[in-house]
Amino acid sequence: MEDVALAAGVSTATVSRFLNSPSRVAKDTAERVQNAIRQLGYRPNVFAQVLMTRKSRVIGILLPDIHGEFYSELLRGADAEAHRLGYHLLISSEGGEGPATMLSSNVVGFMAGLAVMITEPNEQLWLQIKESGLPLVVIDEAIHLNGLDRVLVDNASGTREAVEHLLTRVDSKNMYFVGGPKENFDTAERAKVFVETLAKAGRTSSDDQVRYGDYTVEWGRKAAESLVKKIGPAPLGVLAANDEIAFGIMQAAQDAGIAIPGQLRIVGFDDTRLASLTRPQLSTVRVPTADLGAQAVRSLVDRLANGDRPGTLTTLPTRLVVRGTSAE
Amino acid sequence: MEDVALAAGVSTATVSRFLNSPSRVAKDTAERVQNAIRQLGYRPNVFAQVLMTRKSRVIGILLPDIHGEFYSELLRGADAEAHRLGYHLLISSEGGEGPATMLSSNVVGFMAGLAVMITEPNEQLWLQIKESGLPLVVIDEAIHLNGLDRVLVDNASGTREAVEHLLTRVDSKNMYFVGGPKENFDTAERAKVFVETLAKAGRTSSDDQVRYGDYTVEWGRKAAESLVKKIGPAPLGVLAANDEIAFGIMQAAQDAGIAIPGQLRIVGFDDTRLASLTRPQLSTVRVPTADLGAQAVRSLVDRLANGDRPGTLTTLPTRLVVRGTSAE
DNA sequence: TCTCGTCATGCAAGCCCTTACATCGTATTT
DNA sequence: AAATACGATGTAAGGGCTTGCATGACGAGA
Numbered sequence: 146m147e148d149v150a151l152a153a154g155v156s157t158a159t160v161s162r163f164l165n166s167p168s169r170v171a172k173d174t175a176e177r178v179q180n181a182i183r184q185l186g187y188r189p190n191v192f193a194q195v196l197m198t199r200k201s202r203v204i205g206i207l208l209p210d211i212h213g214e215f216y217s218e219l220l221r222g223a224d225a226e227a228h229r230l231g232y233h234l235l236i237s238s239e240g241g242e243g244p245a246t247m248l249s250s251n252v253v254g255f256m257a258g259l260a261v262m263i264t265e266p267n268e269q270l271w272l273q274i275k276e277s278g279l280p281l282v283v284i285d286e287a288i289h290l291n292g293l294d295r296v297l298v299d300n301a302s303g304t305r306e307a308v309e310h311l312l313t314r315v316d317s318k319n320m321y322f323v324g325g326p327k328e329n330f331d332t333a334e335r336a337k338v339f340v341e342t343l344a345k346a347g348r349t350s351s352d353d354q355v356r357y358g359d360y361t362v363e364w365g366r367k368a369a370e371s372l373v374k375k376i377g378p379a380p381l382g383v384l385a386a387n388d389e390i391a392f393g394i395m396q397a398a399q400d401a402g403i404a405i406p407g408q409l410r411i412v413g414f415d416d417t418r419l420a421s422l423t424r425p426q427l428s429t430v431r432v433p434t435a436d437l438g439a440q441a442v443r444s445l446v447d448r449l450a451n452g453d454r455p456g457t458l459t460t461l462p463t464r465l466v467v468r469g470t471s472a473e
Numbered sequence: 474m475e476d477v478a479l480a481a482g483v484s485t486a487t488v489s490r491f492l493n494s495p496s497r498v499a500k501d502t503a504e505r506v507q508n509a510i511r512q513l514g515y516r517p518n519v520f521a522q523v524l525m526t527r528k529s530r531v532i533g534i535l536l537p538d539i540h541g542e543f544y545s546e547l548l549r550g551a552d553a554e555a556h557r558l559g560y561h562l563l564i565s566s567e568g569g570e571g572p573a574t575m576l577s578s579n580v581v582g583f584m585a586g587l588a589v590m591i592t593e594p595n596e597q598l599w600l601q602i603k604e605s606g607l608p609l610v611v612i613d614e615a616i617h618l619n620g621l622d623r624v625l626v627d628n629a630s631g632t633r634e635a636v637e638h639l640l641t642r643v644d645s646k647n648m649y650f651v652g653g654p655k656e657n658f659d660t661a662e663r664a665k666v667f668v669e670t671l672a673k674a675g676r677t678s679s680d681d682q683v684r685y686g687d688y689t690v691e692w693g694r695k696a697a698e699s700l701v702k703k704i705g706p707a708p709l710g711v712l713a714a715n716d717e718i719a720f721g722i723m724q725a726a727q728d729a730g731i732a733i734p735g736q737l738r739i740v741g742f743d744d745t746r747l748a749s750l751t752r753p754q755l756s757t758v759r760v761p762t763a764d765l766g767a768q769a770v771r772s773l774v775d776r777l778a779n780g781d782r783p784g785t786l787t788t789l790p791t792r793l794v795v796r797g798t799s800a801e
Numbered sequence: 802t803c804t805c806g807t808c809a810t811g812c813a814a815g816c817c818c819t820t821a822c823a824t825c826g827t828a829t830t831t
Numbered sequence: 832a833a834a835t836a837c838g839a840t841g842t843a844a845g846g847g848c849t850t851g852c853a854t855g856a857c858g859a860g861a
Contacts, residue, residue: 146817146818155840155841156840156842157817157818157819157841158819158820158840158841158842158843159839159840159841160818161818161819161820162819162820162839162840165819169838169839169840170839170840171838171839171840174839174840188581188582189579189582189817189818190524190582190816190817190818191579191580191581191582191583192520192521192523192524192529192583192816192817192818193520193524193816193817193818193819193846194579194817194818194819195520195818196518196520196521196524196817196818196819196846196847196848197817197818197819197820197845197846198818198819198846199846201520202578202579202580203563203580203583210549211545211548211549211552212545212546212549213545213746216545217540217541217544217545217548218540220539220545220564221538221539221540221566224539224564224565224566225566228565228567228574228575231578233563233565233575233578233580234563234564235531235561235562235563236548236552236561236562236563236564237552237556237561238549238552238553239556246556247556250530250559250561251517251519251522251530252519252530252531252561253516253519254516254517254518254519254520255519255520255531255561255583362750396750396752399752400752418541419750422690422720422724422747424724424727424728474847474848475847483810483811484810484811484812485811485847485848485849486810486811486812486813486849487809487810487811488848489848489849489850490809490810490849490850493849497808497809497810498809499808499809502809502810517847517848518846518847518848520847520848521816521846521847521848521849522847522848522849523816523848524816524817524818524846524847524848524849525815525816525847525848525849525850526816526848526849527816803860803861804859804860804861805858805859805860805861806857806858806859806860807856807857807858808855808856808857808858809854809855809856809857810853810854810855811852811853811854811855812851812852812853812854813850813851813852813853814849814850814851814852815848815850816848816849817846818845818846819844819845819846820843820844820845821843821844822841822842822843822844823840823841823842823843824839824840824841824842825838825839825840825841826837826838826839826840827836827837827838828835828836828837828838829834829835829836829837830833830834830835830836831832831833831835
């Protein structure tokens with residue numbers, strides 16, 4: 146920077162001003178500085194800059210995993226939005242279990258804020274997050290604290306819509322919900338609304354009609370094994386907590402010679418790409434996954450600009466997409 | 474830091490030493506410093522640290538996209554390895570077209586090095602990368618420069634294996650290669666070896682037998698339309714440049730009532746999760762995708778430690794996984 | 802007992818910027 | 832013409848850390 150200043154015949158202060166608030170330097174000076182910079186290939190040192198200004202444009206994002214359609218889509222949305230806002234993403238897929246090295250390592254210092262999604266309760270991690278003292282936004286979680294920004298998905302309306310749709314062809318006693326982990330926030334919410342909606346339709350449901358497992362195809366297949374046995378003359382209706390599970394159920398059912406949607410009507414959740422790749426195509430509740438990431442980033446950046454406003458809650462809409470597995 | 478020093482009755486230098494090379498401070502002093510740090514909740518300021526040491530532990534990773542099985546798997550491998558080595562990933566999915574904002578923005582300064590994968594030629598981007606002056610590792614690319622670290626996939630052996638496998642049941646004149654973009658490095662390599670292997674089997678192949686498109690399911694479906702017309706009494710053999718394409722072909726063929734593997738035998742490439750989800754399951758060439766990311770990180774970190782060693786080339790093995798679409 | 806190597810620590814320079822404050826020349830006002 | 836305001840720039844003080852060099856204490860070898 147000194148070299149640039151010298152070459153342009155100004156002081157470093159002017160160079161700095163040229164860089165940060167060009168309006169404050171005279172036109173011809175600006176030009177000389179500009180040239181000097183180009184000539185010398187000068188690039189400001191971010192670390193020195195941040196050291197002074199205390200403003201980094203990096204956002205940490207902590208996800209349970211970065212693998213699979215859902216998270217990679219979320220990440221994509223977040224990444225795109227971050228770029229749009231001039232921020233950058235530092236990723237970590239350690240929201241699974243135990244503490245995250247991202248948060249114990251020095252890079253915490255890089256981050257201006259943190260977007261977190263934790264699918265399974267993890268005290269240790271949560272503590273660590275609070276200790277980091279970073280501005281926070283949580284994605285899709287039950288946690289409710291003063292001044293905390295949250296982004297949620299409207300599980301209730303999506304679930305309700307799906308259940309009501311299934312009920313047009315399926316008797317409520319033949320309805321099943323196949324969830325992910327019981328402690329998982331989304332699964333819990335969806336299960337709850339599933340039951341409520343059945344109740345509203347005038348039928349109480351038995352515990353047997355709600356099942357928990359995990360978010361995998363394998364669990365779907367396994368769940369299907371016992372489900373197919375229940376199929377009688379009337380069709381069964383299944384709402385799965387995500388598309389993976391739905392797909393597993395579908396596959397196992399098809400292997401067992403069950404007709405879809407004739408004997409088994411299925412609705413998934415998320416509308417990942419998988420849903421439109423299956424045959425028949427999977428009916429599913431569309432979750433604006435990329436938006437979830439984007440909105441998280443937006444909330445966070447907003448908070449960074451505006452530290453002490455109250456916490457916000459953004460709920461993103463969901464909607465049923467009817468395809469082959471539950472169509473006529 | 475000054476506060477800590479004061480509380481521990483030492484100088485800041487000692488605190489710094491305690492943090493960076495604990496062996497250089499006496500045991501009881503260390504303890505006092507430790508306590509002071511804990512007491513005051515002190516955390517070193519990364520920016521100041523890096524400003525001094527010029528060593529950031531952040532690696533940029535530039536991919537064409539971060540969406541989809543392949544990239545998210547790659548990213549996962551890279552992320553895991555980075556963490557293992559005490560590094561962190563700054564992601565950008567802008568390797569598509571035009572310049573990348575990641576590289577023009579200040580965050581470049583955060584990065585100690587850059588891992589790049591560009592699937593389509595992009596002069597502008599490449600220039601930008603060189604200008605950044607960052608230590609580099611390129612993933613899966615043709616570029617060959619002195620002192621550049623590269624990580625490749627052994628396209629040749631995988632392709633050869635797949636073609637030879639298909640040839641056991643399919644006549645070489647009924648063999649087809651359905652590629653991604655013609656300019657894409659992988660597609661080009663695979664196409665070349667496809668032709669060579671056919672030639673080695675004693676048959677020359679017509680241009681018609683090698684087709685280019687993109688890496689999508691849609692392209693696969695489209696390609697299948699003309700392919701299924703060619704099916705006579707003898708089966709067709711198709712090698713697709715990735716699993717997505719293979720899946721598209723498969724789907725279109727099944728929709729057209731073609732028997733797989735009876736009339737059409739398919740082998741995909743990559744062995745993404747998709748491959749074992751289809752029915753019949755997709756035969757495919759396994760690419761160690763996560764390793765690809767991990768190895769890129771490893772090479773880069775190694776170079777960071779060891780700046781002026783010659784460029785390395787790591788080729789990761791591939792191998793054919795035979796499943797239903799090409800089995801008996 | 803004297804000298805010297807070692808170890809633990811302190812001193813202070815410097816990493817590269819930003820910015821409050823001071824300075825100076827010119828334009829505006831009265 | 833004097834007083835005032837303002838715009839453009841320079842000066843220098845940090846921001847929080849690392850590290851070469853200096854210091855002092857202490858045990859070991861001579």
